[in-house]
């Protein structure tokens with residue numbers, strides 16, 4: 584099969600997912616790349632978009648072992664019409680649990696045909712300089728693996744005659760998906776004496792939860808705790824100061840010290856095999 588265009592579809596408040604799928608795209612080596620960014624709040628209001636040709640890479644971060652609900656809602660405005668897809672989740676070095684399976688099912692439901700899948704690691708949203716969790720990831724090694732994965736996908740697709748009749752790609756995870764624990768309504772706060780009112784926090788918030796006037800207001804019911812506002816604040820005025828989050832961060836820092844590595848999945852070469860291959864760990 585020949586593929587001439589590539590669409591990158593992603594929800595990525597702190598940009599690690601975006602970096603990974605751009606790395607995969609580099610490896611696939613298709614010049615015509617279009618971005619479909621589901622991160623800004625207005626992505627949920629777009630008209631239904633039909634995809635008809637080329638290849639898509641769909642990327643999402645892992646939130647409590649699942650997909651972010653905003654990502655799911657926004658993604659459902661796309662129709663795949665049998666477009667082949669690479670599906671990718673990015674997680675903060677703890678675990679991705681049912682997120683990749685959920686992404687596969689979401690992609691299938693929207694009419695995409697997953698041909699390859701990956702779980703990569705990105706700096707944890709709660710990582711701080713005092714409590715680093717997968718800090719700086721994806722790093723050069725991760726991006727090298729993303730490019731390598733892209734090259735394998737390119738070869739694999741070239742060798743495919745058709746994607747008609749392709750069995751659903753097997754990925755880890757179980758259904759019914761895990762029920763995420765209810766999240767207490769906690770959001771980052773602004774240290775007003777440090778804040779320079781530049782408005783960057785409001786600009787990067789994927790749910791329009793932040794408003795900057797004389798002071799900075801955060802609508803807790805909208806906040807998804809992605810920490811884009813914290814990571815992008817040039818004055819370091821946005822902080823997570825709730826003791827429950829501090830405790831969670833300490834626990835993650837302790838539990839997630841061991842570096843996890845990317846995992847990737849393709850269809851077995853021989854049809855009918857029941858498991859997918861993990862190509863980077865072969």
Ligand SMILES: Cc1cc2nc3c(=O)[nH]c(=O)nc-3n(C[C@H](O)[C@H](O)[C@H](O)COP(=O)(O)O)c2cc1C
Nearest residue numbers: 596597598599600644647648675677678705707708
């Ligand atoms: C609400 C929330 C829940 C998260 N849950 C998990 C998780 O279950 N496992 C994990 O390893 N990382 C988890 N993370 C960390 C993110 O998956 C990780 O930081 C990811 O790289 C963020 O992607 P982005 O940079 O594209 O926004 C969570 C982050 C947030 C904000």
